[in-house]
Structure formats: structure tokens, C-alpha cells
Amino acid sequence: MSLIRPEARSEREVRVRAPGKINLSLRVGRREPDGYHPLSTVFQAVSVYEDVVASAGTGLTLTVTGAQADRVPTDETNLAARAARALADHVGLDADVHLHIHKEVPVAGGMAGGSADAAATLLACDTLWRTGLPREVLHELAAALGSDVPFGLLGHTAIGTGRGDQLAPALSRGEYHWAFALQAEGLSTPRVYAAFDDLHPTVRAVPGSDVALLQALRAGDPHAVGLALHNDLQEAALELAPGLAEAIAVAHDAGALGAIVSGSGPTVAALARSRQHALLLAAAFTAAGVADSVLTAVGPVAGARIIQSGHE
Incomplete structure (x- = not known):
């Protein structure tokens, strides 16, 4: 553990932006004795963002605004607060910081909004406290x-293995335009994995790979990417929230290149032909009444990055 002298702290405010994600592919292996499932996934960061502002404070405090802010805890169970605490403990400092989160990523929507908050907080506190930790x-x-x-730190497009945390950048060309059908009620990730275990009691221990998808990304071919979208958890998510199947059907009827439940759901991600087509897909979700709200976005985008740093 490295120790940072208290006088090395900086009385500044730091704003960091981190993206939500979708899983272009998510393959899940058999649950291991520790309760976790081995994964093989292809992440793409998309332009739906969480902003975290870290400023000098006494103790660790947290406030939240933005989409579904009322559903986000503001105590130390919040993943951003845990991130600040973990960094402070690592460098031997008191976690004196106020965190303000402004949300765009849906809560419990399978797009890793809480994880983006934590990634942004690590970078923000490292900058605020001038701890200078290597990436x-x-x-x-x-x-x-x-x-x-x-992945919230890395962004862009990446292959995840292990629990999804062992990352390797993936070659990807071009932009991909997305429309998202969002639900007001989230899905619990542990419940989705439990449903997956019930549905697939004999699934193999090591998940498969995504050669066709990775080739499509290298070629910058959105049509081929759409055909290669895959999610082993989709069946389980549909078991818990059957109405999501209608959102997927609406996307296909409106000409989506592909449509998939994002991660553990319940967000449905539809790949569009263009930015204009993404807007049409979002309008189709709304007109069909299959989404409580909609978003459009583009990917891939950068991971957590400082967008403001200076004296208050």
C-alpha cells in the first residue's frame, strides 16, 4: 500500500464522465463453487453517460440527480461511494469527498450505470486527491x-473474460447507432442468473467465443454485427419479464439490423442502419407502447474521462 500525505490533497472539483455499455455478445458458463459464472462477452461503450463530480468534503457524502435518481441509494452501499472508500483505503487517506452523480443510464437496466459511476469515481478521486495511481x-x-x-474505465469495444473484468481491446471500425427501449421497473441481476441456472442446469463450464461478431466489428459491417448479436441471459430475462419479447419484435418489424436484451436486462437494444433510423426505431417503441421511455445513442465511445478539473 502506498501512503499519501494529507497535505498532498488538492482543494479542487473534478468532473468525470463515464459511459453505459451494452453486451454485443454475452456467453455464460456453468456457475462455479464461489457462486460466479465464467463469462465471455464483447462490450461496447455507448453515448449514454453518467457524470460524477468529486469535490472536497468532510467525510464521504453523495447526492444524485437525473434519470431515476430516486431509485439510487445515497449511503455507502452506493457503488460510487464504495469506489471512493476503496481508493482512499488503498492509498492510506481518509475518504473526505463529496460525490455528486448525474444519471442518464437506466437503473438496473443491464447497461452498467452503477459500474460507470464507480469507474468515474475512481478516476475523479485519484485526480482530486492527486494520488497518481497507474491505470x-x-x-x-x-x-x-x-x-x-x-470496462467503465476502458470503454470503446472490448472482449471480457473471467467474470467480465479481464479485458482485451477489440478491433472495431465505424459507428454503430442504437435505439433503447427502457423499462421503469428494473431486473435484478442475481434473479436473472438464478433463472438462467434453472433453465440451463447442464450448461458447459467454459462459454463459447464470438468469431463471427469480432470479424464483423473488424470489417465495420453493421449488418453482420446485427446478425451476430447474442445473449445467453436473454431467455432468462424474458422468463422474468415476458413483455420484452414484444419490444424485440417491434424492433425487427421496424427494420432493426438486430435486437437484443442488454446484459441482464430489461433494456432492449436495437441496432439501426443510421442515426435517423435509430430515431425511427425509438418512435416505433413509443408508438407500440413497449417502452416506458426511449433513448438513442452511438458507439463505441471512450471510457471514463475527465471533462473538468480546476479550482472551485
């Missing part, structure tokens, strides 16, 4: 917080 150390802290947190 690989931030990655280690991120992985200890949750499987999707390291």
Missing part, C-alpha cells in the same frame, strides 16, 4: 468492486 492499479480496484467496473 493498472485503478483497474485492480475496479475489478474488486464489480465485473463491469473495469
Whole structure:
């Protein structure tokens, strides 16, 4: 553990932006004795963002605004608060910081909004406190917080293995335009995995790979990417929220190149031909009444990055 002198702290405010994600593919292996499932996934970061502002404070405090803010805890169970605490403990400082989160990513929507908050907080507090940790150390802290947190730091397009936290950048060309059908009621990730276990009691221990998808991304071919979208958890998510099947059908009827439940759901992600087509897909979701709200976005985008740093 490295120790940082208290006088090395900086009285500044730091704003960091981190993206939500979708899983272009998510393959799940048999649950291991520790309760976790081995994964093989292809992440893409999309332009639906969480902003975290870290500023000097006494003790650790947290406030939240934005989409579904009322559903986000503001005590130390919040993943961002846990991230600040983990970094402070690692460097031997008191976690004196106020965190303000402004949300765009849906809560419990399968797009890793909480993980984006944690990734943004690690970078924001590292900058605020001038602790200067290498990216690989931030990655280690991120992985200890949750499987999707390291990707919040990396962004772009990446292959995830292990629990999803072991990352390798994936070659990807071009832009991909998305429309998202959002639900007001989230899905619990542990419940979705439990349903997966019930549906697939004999699934193999090591998940498969995604050669066709990775080739499509390297070629920058959105049509081929749409055909290669895959989610082993989709059947389980549909078991718990059957109405999501209608959202997928609406997307296909409106000409989506592909449509899939994002991660553990319940967000449905539809791949569009263009930015204009993404708007049409969003309108189709709304007109059919299959979404409580809609978003459009583009990917891939960068991971957590500082967008403001200076004296208050």
C-alpha cells in the first residue's frame, strides 16, 4: 500500500464522465463453487453517460440527480461511494469527498450505470486527491468492486473474460447507432442468473467465443454485427419479464439490423442502419407502447474521462 500525505490533497472539483455499455455478445458458463459464472462477452461503450463530480468534503457524502435518481441509494452501499472508500483505503487517506452523480443510464437496466459511476469515481478521486495511481492499479480496484467496473474505465469495444473484468481491446471500425427501449421497473441481476441456472442446469463450464461478431466489428459491417448479436441471459430475462419479447419484435418489424436484451436486462437494444433510423426505431417503441421511455445513442465511445478539473 502506498501512503499519501494529507497535505498532498488538492482543494479542487473534478468532473468525470463515464459511459453505459451494452453486451454485443454475452456467453455464460456453468456457475462455479464461489457462486460466479465464467463469462465471455464483447462490450461496447455507448453515448449514454453518467457524470460524477468529486469535490472536497468532510467525510464521504453523495447526492444524485437525473434519470431515476430516486431509485439510487445515497449511503455507502452506493457503488460510487464504495469506489471512493476503496481508493482512499488503498492509498492510506481518509475518504473526505463529496460525490455528486448525474444519471442518464437506466437503473438496473443491464447497461452498467452503477459500474460507470464507480469507474468515474475512481478516476475523479485519484485526480482530486492527486494520488497518481497507474491505470493498472485503478483497474485492480475496479475489478474488486464489480465485473463491469473495469470496462467503465476502458470503454470503446472490448472482449471480457473471467467474470467480465479481464479485458482485451477489440478491433472495431465505424459507428454503430442504437435505439433503447427502457423499462421503469428494473431486473435484478442475481434473479436473472438464478433463472438462467434453472433453465440451463447442464450448461458447459467454459462459454463459447464470438468469431463471427469480432470479424464483423473488424470489417465495420453493421449488418453482420446485427446478425451476430447474442445473449445467453436473454431467455432468462424474458422468463422474468415476458413483455420484452414484444419490444424485440417491434424492433425487427421496424427494420432493426438486430435486437437484443442488454446484459441482464430489461433494456432492449436495437441496432439501426443510421442515426435517423435509430430515431425511427425509438418512435416505433413509443408508438407500440413497449417502452416506458426511449433513448438513442452511438458507439463505441471512450471510457471514463475527465471533462473538468480546476479550482472551485
